[in-house]
Amino acid sequence: MAYAEKVYKVRNGQRTKQFTWRVMYKAPDGHSPAWLSKSGFQTKKTAEDWGTEQERLIREGTWIDPAKQTVTFGEFARIFMASRKKRGRTVGTRWDKLEKHILPRWDGVPLRKISWFDVDTWQQTMDLEDVSRGHCVSLMSTIMTAAMDAGYLTVNPLFGRRRTKDTSGDAARPKAPKIQRDGGPRPEDAVLLAERLGPAVGVHVLTTAFGGLRWGEGLGLHRDNTLLTRRQPWGSGVFECPILRIAEEYAEYQERDEDGRKKGYVLKLEPTKNDGSTRDVDVPPFLAQLLRHHLADWPHPRIFCTPSGVPWRRGNWSRLFRPACDGRQEREKRQGVAYRAAWEPILPGLDMRALRALHDTLQSELGVKEPLAFEAAGHRRPGIKRHYQKPTSAMRAERLDGLEETYWRAMRNVGLATMWGRVDLRKRTAESVP
Structure with missing residues (x-):
């Protein structure tokens, strides 16, 4: 009392x-x-x-404990970041948003004095793409909810609020797309790009375009998880097909300590992004054939790595990949410099994310059923249907037939019969040589 x-x-x-x-x-x-x-x-x-x-x-x-009533957003944000053990890339992305955009405005503001009106007004002034503004506000809301759970606030004023979007002036004009073509990349682009880059890199391109692997998942793919076999009852028999087992991925990010201090960029092997990302991807016959050939030639455990066996850094990959997509000038031979032929552009702006999106677009074009389409893309299907509807053998066979036909039609369209000038993509044994 x-x-x-x-x-x-x-x-x-x-x-x-x-x-x-x-x-x-x-x-x-x-x-x-x-x-x-x-x-x-x-x-x-x-x-x-x-x-x-x-x-x-x-x-x-x-x-609310009086000792907590004066805590600022910046103080609690650092408590929050130290207590949340996320994947390295996620932690780095959160710290980048905090340091570059959020803390310069909200670091010294007491939690209890933050209102939705002030936050909504602030986010409209940010010199960022609208989606990035949304990510900053979402992270702030996540931290404020944690502050409420920890007894610093009685309510999160940002929860469930809809941002005001700037529709005046240049904001209303549509942004120029990265890829200057309606409909995005085609299977023909993937084939031409793979042919240009050669077998070791080209098979990575085709696996992304026809298998839907994320960039980090491709780098993390181990030969022990490549071309395993799926066996599933189908009618009175058994459906079989080769698969890629996606269980881990490489992430490149700036490492930080618990206080957010930068420790340098690292490239680390991590678990997949979420439970939907850990999956087995069915491989169409043409890609299985190319991968078998690649496994026989490639000496490293990770099948999509540099020739020296280390994972690709994004910068090194871009120096190889961008000229192949965007084109390059001829380089004359001179002392100490080899001749380099000119390349016509295939599709300027094309990247590995767009090739992954191509796979999902093809699935929609082929009418792949939702249970299988979400599984193959590594997406967690929303709603109750994911608990009731499962991919069947008939769905899998239909998807593989469609991707196979799409690939060979693309090959015919660009005038190729084989990849990389090989007469037969299968490895020839000594006994088969005349």
């Missing part, structure tokens, strides 16, 4: 007759100290009423 007591003012070391009131109220169970106080009330009743209100809030579970 809250009670009030006098607090006499002191002047020159002597107590005077002037006083104010201090209230003492019972803290929640387990709190140290067990009793809390607040001074400066002018009347006994005001002090007792305030203490009684605090005890009511404690009973209802909506009381």
Whole structure:
């Protein structure tokens, strides 16, 4: 039960007759100290009423510890980041958003003084793409929800709110697409690009375009998980096909300590992005044939790596990949420099993400059923249907037939019969040589 007591003012070391009131109220169970106080009330009743209100809030579970009421967004954001053990790339991305965009505005603002009006006004002024603004606000909301769960706030003012989007001036104009072609990349582009880059890199391109692997998943693909066999009942028999088992991926990011201090860029092998990403991808016959040939020639455990056996860094990959897509000028031979032929552009702006998107586009074009389309892409299907509908052998056979036909039609369209000038993509044994 809250009670009030006098607090006499002191002047020159002597107590005077002037006083104010201090209230003492019972803290929640387990709190140290067990009793809390607040001074400066002018009347006994005001002090007792305030203490009684605090005890009511404690009973209802909506009381905020006074020690937490002055905590700033920046202070709690650092607590949040230290307590959330995410994948390295996720942690790095969150720190980048905090340091570059969020903390410069909100670092010293007390949590309880942050309102949706102020946040919505601020995000409209950010010199970023709209999707990046949304990611910043979403991260702020996640941190504010954690602050509420930790007893720093009674409500998250950002939760469930819809951002105001700038529709004036240049903001209303559509942004120029990265790939300057309606419909995006074609299977023919993937074939031409793979042919240009050669067997070791070209098979990586085709696996992405016709298998839908993410960039990091392709780098992490181990030969022990390549061309395993799926066996599944089908009618009175068994359906079999080769698969790629996606169980891990490489992530390149700037490593940080628990306080967010930068430690340098690293390339690490990590678990897949989420439970939907860990999957077995069915491989069409043409790609299985190319992969068998590649496995026989490639000496390294990771089948899509540099010739020296280390994972591709994004910068090194771009120096190889961009000229193949965008084209390049002829380079004359001179002392110390080899001749380099000119390349006509295949599709400027094409990247590995667009090739992964091509696979999903092909699945839609071929009418691949949703249970299998989501599985092959590594997406977690939303809704109750993911618990009821499962990929069947008939669905798998239909998808593989469609991808196989799409590949060979693309080969015919670009005038190729084989990849990389080989007469037969299958490895010839000594006994088969005349």
